[in-house]
Every structure is written in C-alpha cells, then in structure tokens.
Amino acid sequence: MNKLYIPEPVSGGLLLSYRCTSECKHCMYACSPRWKADWISEEHAEKILTQLADKIQGSPLGSDRIGINYGLHFTGGEPFLNFDLLLKVTEIAHEHKIPSTFVETNCFWCRDDESTRRKLTQLKDAGLHGILISVNPFILEYVPFERTERAVRISKEIFGEGATTYQEFFYYQFKKLNFKDTLSFKEYLQKAGPRSLSYVELLPMGRAPYKLGYLYKKYPAKKFFGESCREELTRDWHVHIDNYGNYMTGYCGGISLGDARNLELIHQIDLDERPIVDALVTDLEKLHDLGKQFGYKQRSEGYVSKCHLCVDIRKHIAQQTDEFEELNPREFYRHLE
Numbered sequence: 378m379n380k381l382y383i384p385e386p387v388s389g390g391l392l393l394s395y396r397c398t399s400e401c402k403h404c405m406y407a408c409s410p411r412w413k414a415d416w417i418s419e420e421h422a423e424k425i426l427t428q429l430a431d432k433i434q435g436s437p438l439g440s441d442r443i444g445i446n447y448g449l450h451f452t453g454g455e456p457f458l459n460f461d462l463l464l465k466v467t468e469i470a471h472e473h474k475i476p477s478t479f480v481e482t483n484c485f486w487c488r489d490d491e492s493t494r495r496k497l498t499q500l501k502d503a504g505l506h507g508i509l510i511s512v513n514p515f516i517l518e519y520v521p522f523e524r525t526e527r528a529v530r531i532s533k534e535i536f537g538e539g540a541t542t543y544q545e546f547f548y549y550q551f552k553k554l555n556f557k558d559t560l561s562f563k564e565y566l567q568k569a570g571p572r573s574l575s576y577v578e579l580l581p582m583g584r585a586p587y588k589l590g591y592l593y594k595k596y597p598a599k600k601f602f603g604e605s606c607r608e609e610l611t612r613d614w615h616v617h618i619d620n621y622g623n624y625m626t627g628y629c630g631g632i633s634l635g636d637a638r639n640l641e642l643i644h645q646i647d648l649d650e651r652p653i654v655d656a657l658v659t660d661l662e663k664l665h666d667l668g669k670q671f672g673y674k675q676r677s678e679g680y681v682s683k684c685h686l687c688v689d690i691r692k693h694i695a696q697q698t699d700e701f702e703e704l705n706p707r708e709f710y711r712h713l714e
C-alpha cells in the first residue's frame with residue numbers, strides 16, 4: 378500500500394459551517410452567504426471534540442491563554458450566525474478540558490453594546506478562553522468598522538488578554554483614518570494608499586488568486602513543477618475540521634484527508650485511494666498531468682502561486698467528475714470566483 382502518515386493534530390479549528398455574512402476576496406475557504414446553512418450537528422461536534430481532547434496543546438503561557446497556533450478555535454464561515462451552536466460547542470470543549478479555546482469572528486453581529494456584552498459574557502461563562510477579531514480591508518467591505526471597534530473594546534473588558542485582533546496593523550490604521558462604516562477595497566486603497574497592501578498577510582490560496590490575482594506577478598505553470606506539498610499536507614498544527622467532518626491541513630481548502638469523526642483512520646492514508654493527494658505529495662506536475670486527463674488547459678495569463686495552480690486544476694477536475702473523494706466539500710469549488 379502506498380501510504381501517507383498524518384501526525385496527530387496539536388492545534389486546530391472547527392468550522393461550524395462555511396456560511397458567512399461576508400464574501401471576502403482573500404477567503405481561503407471560499408466562504409460566503411451563498412453557502413447552504415449546513416451547521417455541524419451537536420452529535421458530530423461531540424464526536425470530534427472528544428477525540429481531539431487529549432491531542433490539542435494549549436498556549437505555552439497556560440491552558441487558559443490563547444495563541445493563533447495553539448489550542449482550538451471555533452470558526453467558519455461566521456460562527457456567530459448560529460450563536461446557540463457556538464455556545465453548545467464551547468460547553469462541550471470545556472467539559473472535555475480542551476485548552477486555549479477561542480472564537481474567530483468578523484464582528485458583523487456587534488450592533489450594540491448590550492447584546493455584544495451579553496453574548497461574550499455567555500461564552501466566557503461557558504468556558505471560552507478568548508476571541509480573535511479579524512480586521513483587514515477585505516472584511517471592511519462588509520462589516521462597518523464601528524462594529525469591529527465595539528467588539529475590540531468589549532472583548533478586552535470581558536476576556537482581557539484573551540482578546541486579540543488579527544491584523545492589529547489594520548485595526549490601528551482604520552482608527553487613525555477615522556473609518557466608521559464599510560468601505561470598498563477600491564476606496565480603501567484610495568484612502569490608505571497602495572503601500573498599505575504590503576502589510577496584508579495574505580496567503581495566495583483559496584479565493585484570493587481569483588479575486589486579487591491582478592495585484593500580483595504571474596508565472597507559467599512550469600515554474601511550480603517539481604514542488605511537493607508533503608510538508609503542508611502532513612502539518613500537525615492549525616489543522617481544520619469542517620462541519621462535514623473533512624480533515625484539512627496546511628490551510629488547503631477543498632482537500633479532505635478523511636473523515637475526522639473517525640480520527641484514527643486519518644493517521645494512515647492510502648494514497649492509491651486518493652490520487653490527488655498522491656500527486657500533491659509527489660510533484661505538482663503530476664497534478665497537472667492528472668488535470669490534463671480531464672481536459673485542463675493552463676491559464677494563458679499564468680499563476681500567482683503554486684496554490685493558485687493547484688486550486689485551479691482541482692476546480693476543473695471537480696467540475697468534470699466526482700470520482701475523487703479528497704475533493705471535498707464540493708461546494709468549495711463553486712464559490713471560489
């Protein structure tokens with residue numbers, strides 16, 4: 378058997394669903410309001426969290442402190458779209474003593490002080506250790522900045538050091554520029570200047586190459602031939618598990634290494650059963666050859682990154698056939714552009 382060994386996860390995120398109030402240009406998991414409202418069931422969340430309980434490692438500063446690449450976070454999509462579920466999974470994680478838990482949010486829901494304070498207090502009382510507030514020019518297109526400011530102010534009151542913003546640079550920049558409402562990306566660039574883009578920590582994968590590719594230099598596919606993604610696909614930190622149970626590593630949306638409701642089976646993958654993963658851990662040229670068998674044609678304008686080439690081939694294959702179970706969830710490939 379042609380096997381791939383996947384180490385046990387030490388930190389990660391649970392996507393409660395892919396549904397989001399925003400459709401950010403940089404979203405790695407292609408989330409949007411157009412996704413079906415398929416929320417993870419309590420039963421499946423319990424199954425997954427029970428198995429993660431003895432594997433997840435907390436922050437070196439303590440199990441009640443948070444860090445982006447430590448512990449377990451609840452994410453999406455936008456987890457606050459289903460607050461009752463968010464509360465429930467927090468309780469389950471707390472019962473299982475999972476360390477360094479936090480929720481990641483775009484703050485769309487922070488419409489007034491009272492309801493913001495109430496929800497955050499409920500989460501803290503249920504055992505959540507912190508919150509990660511996303512701030513960047515792409516979310517600003519959808520979420521009025523005054524809501525983000527409110528979330529930061531009240532989260533600090535409730536979670537103290539457990540309240541963190543990512544990216545902090547944009548939080549202070551938006552404050553300095555006195556932003557209050559939403560702003561299109563074009564308007565943002567006019568007000569903040571194109572040099573601000575150098576501060577964006579952008580991973581050129583998922584939706585970003587399609588929506589922001591015009592900002593970057595492009596290369597022919599052959600530049601990426603010879604590269605393997607073994608390291609990313611066998612990464613044990615910051616793995617993601619979605620509401621369908623798909624186990625994803627390396628921020629690689631749309632590539633399922635198996636069903637996390639039975640984590641033991643993911644430890645050892647039969648690559649003969651997953652030709653796309655096999656190609657990716659071998660050489661991107663192999664993925665390209667596989668794509669060609671399904672009629673894939675290279676983009677004449679080129680690719681911004683190896684992940685652009687990878688996702689573009691996978692998208693094409695997913696449109697032609699459903700024979701590859703690792704291309705999951707299928708809906709991911711419909712919401713990239």
Ligand code: SF4
Pocket residue numbers: 397398399400401403404405406407408409453454455483511516
């Ligand atoms: S980046 Fe976050 S806020 Fe934006 S669409 Fe994706 S999940 Fe939603």
Ligand code: SF4
Pocket residue numbers: 582605606609610627628629630632657683684685687688
């Ligand atoms: S090229 Fe594909 S498999 Fe490799 S890191 Fe990028 S998205 Fe993941």
